[in-house]
Amino acid sequence: MKKTLLLLLAFAGINAYSQGSCATAFNITTNGDYVTSTVNxxxxxxxxxxxxxxxGSPAAALWYTFTPPTDxxxxxxxxxxxxxxGTTGIDTRLSILSGSCGGPWTCEDxxxxxxxxxxxxxxxxxxxxxxxxxxxxxxNRWDDTAFTFNLTFTGASCFAPPLFYLPDYLSTTSADLYWDQSTPVPSTYDVDWSNNFATPAxxxxxxxxxxGALSYSTANISGATASSNFRYYVRANCNPELSAWAGPYYAYLPVTLPYSNDFENPANNYTDGFINFALITTSGTSTPPNYADGGxxxxxYTFNSTTAASNARAYFRGMNLTAGEQVTVEFKTRLFAFxxxxxxxxxxxxxxGDSQSAAGQATVVQSYTNSSAAAxxxxxxxxxxxxxxxYYFGIHNNTPQATTxxxxxxxxxxxxxNLSSNDNELSVFSIYPNPVSNVLTISNTNNIEIKSVxxxxxxxxxxxxQQGALTQINVSDLNSGAYFVTIEAAEGKTTKKFIKQ
Known part of the structure; x- marks a missing residue:
């Protein structure tokens, strides 16, 4: 990676005074470690x-400034x-703003x-x-204890994408990834993906x-293990300079039922694709204590608002359902106040609904009010x-304005x-790519033998x-448009929709 270090490393443990406000922010000019005072x-x-x-309550902060000499x-x-x-260490919260004292501010990250x-x-x-x-x-949202932080600046002229969006899940084995273009726009982007979250970029x-010519760029991941999770990184390729890797970001391919998630598996990032609510870890000595089901x-978690009605939404990972499939959804909730x-x-x-967005959540399945903090x-x-x-199930917190x-x-x-075991077996069939131009591939993780397509x-x-144990169908001769492919096996039939480009 072609980068030029523009700043000399500072001595570790620099005390940074006069941090109490925008006007008295400590100006950082060198890379290094900086020791804070109490966050007040x-x-x-x-x-x-x-x-x-x-x-925080009362709100407090420490201020620092940095002005880069080059991009x-x-x-x-x-x-x-x-x-x-870890959970017993410091609990910091960081924001980086641009603007001027008194605002308006722009949240950079x-x-x-x-x-x-x-x-x-x-x-x-x-x-x-x-x-x-x-x-x-x-x-001081969570902690006002003094601590040490590190600042590092590196000069560069090729930059990673600045903003990523939720993947568009096309099937249980494929997804489209989206991100905003880097500035300047590079020749191409390198995308690195792996089912192993620990694999380095x-x-x-x-x-x-x-x-491309649009404000965003996209990459298709196809042929992934059905219903798997994968991590991905993206970097700009400015030829010959390469940007830093942006990521890791995570994708959670749609699953077939049954499915459960207790948010306890670190190999699935705990959330396993559940988005927008925050994750909390509690123990027998923490406050709140034991606020996970089972201890x-x-x-x-989500919370109400004391200034307006709540409008917070969270979404499960995608569920790959068949027509007429009846789903029973079960989950647990509990209240807490300090x-x-x-x-x-x-x-x-x-x-x-059909997406992890408010606009895509067209159906209210059931409404609830929880009043219990005891269990x-x-x-x-x-x-x-x-x-x-x-399909994506969602939780919409629409609590009226509260006082506590x-x-x-x-x-x-x-x-x-409610599907039979045969129906469940057939639900593992997937097709890709979708949309398709030439050859449509049929796959299934259970190696079910296909009789006809x-x-x-x-x-x-x-x-x-076509008859026989087919895994690929040539569709290059079809006109552009929507089609349905019916896959027949000894266990029954299943139908999938695809788009011919």
Missing amino acids: GTFPTGETGLCFASA GILTVTSAIAANPG FNDDLPGSDYRSAVVDLPVTAGTTYYIIWD GSGTMISAPA AGTAM APDVPEPISFNLTV YTTHTATFTAPTSGI ETFLFLDSISLTT TITDINGRVVKN
């Missing part, structure tokens, strides 16, 4: 709701040897907790512009993605899929199906009918 300065006006939804990459982190990590129940914070490989002043803010399966451990406050009820809906409450609902496809901040903990998700158009006309 002024919280930036207008920052709440910009990087983070809420501040480059900035990393700020408290995850260093000087600070204890932020971080609360690192993965794996590490409450330290890091903003890594943030592209920064020469001559722009960046405000580095450490606040650059060591997985490498593919190349074109930059100490991990759970997800003493001496008494928890207020939390209202929420179980929703379902977990079990909730059950059923949903029947009207057509075959990928109350948390809703969610745990022990379970989804079961029939393709029909949207009007029900049969356009191909």
Whole structure:
């Protein structure tokens, strides 16, 4: 990677004084470690709701500035040897702003907790512009203890993509990845993906993605293990210079039922594709204590608002359902409020739709109100899929404005199906690529033998009918449009939709 280090390393352990406000921010000019004081300065006006939804009580922060001499990459982190990590270590929160004292501010990047129940914070490989002043803010949302952080700046002219979006899951084996173009736009992007989360960047399966003329770029991952999870990194290839890797980001391919998730498996990033609510780890000595179903451990949480009605949504990973499949959804919730406050009820809906977005959640399956802080409450609902496809269940926190901040903990998700064992076996069939130009591939993880394949158009006309144990179908002679492929095996039949380009 072609980069030029523009700053000399500073001596470790520099005390940074006069940090209490924007006007008295400590100006950092060299790479190195910086020792803070107790977090007791002024919280930036207008920052709440910009990087983070809420501040400490009372809100406080420490201020630092950094002005890069050239374009480059900035990393700020408290995850260093000087600070204890894990759930018993320091609990920092970091935001990096640009603007001027008094605002308005622009949130350049932020971080609360690192993965794996590490409450330290890091903003890594943030592209920064020469001559722009960046405000580095450490606040007291969770902890006001003094600590040490590291700042590193490296000059560069080739930059990783700045923003990534949720993957578009096409099937149980394929997904499209999306990200905003780098500036300047490179020749191509290198994409590295692997089912092993621990595989370092650059060591997985490498593919190349074109930059294109749009504001975003995309790459297709196909032929992955059905219903698996994978991590991916992306870097700009400016030929010959390469940017830093952006990532890791994670994809969670749709699953077939039954499915369960207790948020306890670190190999699945604990969440296993459940997004938008925050993850909490509790123990018998923490506050709150044992707020995971079954005792100490991990759970997800949301909370009400004391200034407006809540409108927070979270989504399960995708479920690959067949037409007429009845799903029983079960999960548990429990309330919590910091003493001496008494928890207020939390209202929420179980929703379902075709995407992990508010616009895509077209159906309210059932509405709930939880009033119990004494123990977990079990909730059950059923949903029947009207057509075959990928469905996303969601939790919509729509609690009215409250007077007491109350948390809703969610745990022990379970989804079961009414399908027979034969139906479950057939549900493992997948097709790719989709859309397809030339050859459509049929795969299944159970090695079920195919007897025949029939393709029909949207009007029900049969356009191909082939017998035998087929895994690939040539569709290059078909007109562009939507088609259905019916796969017949000894266990029965299943139908999949595909688009011919």
